Amino acid sequence: MNYLLRRFLRALLLMIGVSTLCFLLSELAPGTYFEDLRLNPQISQQTIATLNARYGLEQPIALRYGRWLEAAARGDFGYSIAYSTPVASLLWTRAGNTLLLTITAMLLTWILAVPVGVLTGSSRRLDKITAVASSLLISIPEIVIAVALLVVAVHTRMLPVGAMQSLGSEDLSTLARVKDILLHIALPTAILVLIGLPIIAQHIRSSVVEVLEAPYIRAARGLGIGPVRILFRHVLPVAANPAISLFGFSLAALVSGSLLVEVITGWPGLGPLILEATLSRDLFVVVGGAMLSAVFMIGGNFVADLLLLVSDPRIRTGAQD
């Protein structure tokens, strides 16, 4: 119980730190949400000043931060000027779309990465075959992979590009709607899998190789233990530790990991919303997005710690190496 309480207090402090930093950094950016209106000669300076005063944008940062904390405690996380709605409801709708995409991509990535990492780690021949493809994918910038797949999808017309559903999909049956969403999600998922797969597979491969070279594996072979039992009973449980930590990072990146891909493929998630909010200085939306990302980061690390606690008896018993 003490452990959970300590984790919660640390998380709370971290959230306050993230929000303070967001507010301070946004203060460094010149202008306010209504700054662009100055370019329009038909709008007077007085109107702009009135709008700034109405939304409290001319107030000192400490006061605005205090008001935001109050709103956060209420659960609405401030008010979006662009969308004229509380930030929380705006974020939740978009976060749902983002999570649908990132959870699908994360599950697919891990389902593929674990066997690929284990097989390449335990077979030198397979390792040589996959090493080139893996290095190539890691070295290509994410944006290039995304644009390349987008171009392929547009040219071949195999997959729909942009949005989450086709126009008029509301009139379709449930099954047809699910199929429509699956077709729309395929492209951003494929991009995310291609970006994440080589990195995670490489990490798993490295831990498997490291454990396979450990003297206790040589000792296990000497005891007459066959290769399958060595892999499943001796190698994988020990090699799982770094992979579990990495899985925690994957959970942490559920909200923030797909922002660029969402913007490129037109997926209506948090990515386009936060980009738009940042460019238009819709401060509370940006801070809300950062807070959501921080919550997932803290939650992901917590889940990884719990999984390590379950999987490794050395952590449970406090054993020393």
Next chain:
Amino acid sequence: MFPASNMLTDPHKSMALRVCGLYKQYWRRAVIWRKRTKIFAVNGIDFEIATGQTLALVGSSGSGKSTVARCISRQERPSAGQIWLEDKEISVLRGSALRCERTSIQLIFQDPATSMNPHFSAAEAIEEPLVVQKRGARKQRRERSRELMNLVGLSPAWADRNVMNFSGGQRQRIAIARALAIEPKVLILDEAFSGLDLSTQAQIANLLLELQATYSLAYLLISHDLGLVTRIADTIAVMSQGKIVEQGTASAILGSPDHPETRKLTASWTKSQSVFSAKAGTTT
């Protein structure tokens, strides 16, 4: 390519292990032209260990002692030569036949901390070879692991403790218990005393001598500690650059070393002994 061994064996002795004309070569690639050159880590060695006896393989670092251990325990395939375990040649075995036969030769490593699965408890570590060999039911295996812990001087009450929660000497005892679980004929002690303090070294040495007397185990002791070697070994083989340059009884080899490598080893041992005695004299 590899000259045949001309080792003559004593037909009256019951041999636990016999190694004839053992070679192990590696290929090294040059960095620039990728030209391959041959390196002989083990260059045609012969020796035998009688049942219940100990042969010490000594020599400076890089002389090929540990490669011999890896070849005999079939962790590496010898390039040429024969390895006989009693009356069975094991150097030609492959796959499941090898897995079955290699359990008769067990290796005790230098670092017991890295030679055991860090996720295992002491009992799990000892039981693992029994599980693989399908010996006994779960309850019998647990009973056997407790017996073995008792045999090597560990309290059976610690059976469920993680192996990482034991001291170096205790872990080495667990490693010995694990090796004994499948009743081997030969134990290879590859620098098994190196990481231990003097008192623990003496305790483990006594334990091994007791076990040898009880179970007629043959030991291949790999060490550069001549003090320990004189205590445990019946015969000594001195290795240099992959070859055995001198072989004989412990007293004969250390009493009148013939080869320069043996003289170098005995001289450095005598020097360290005199330094140790002088220091002991100063403190007393």
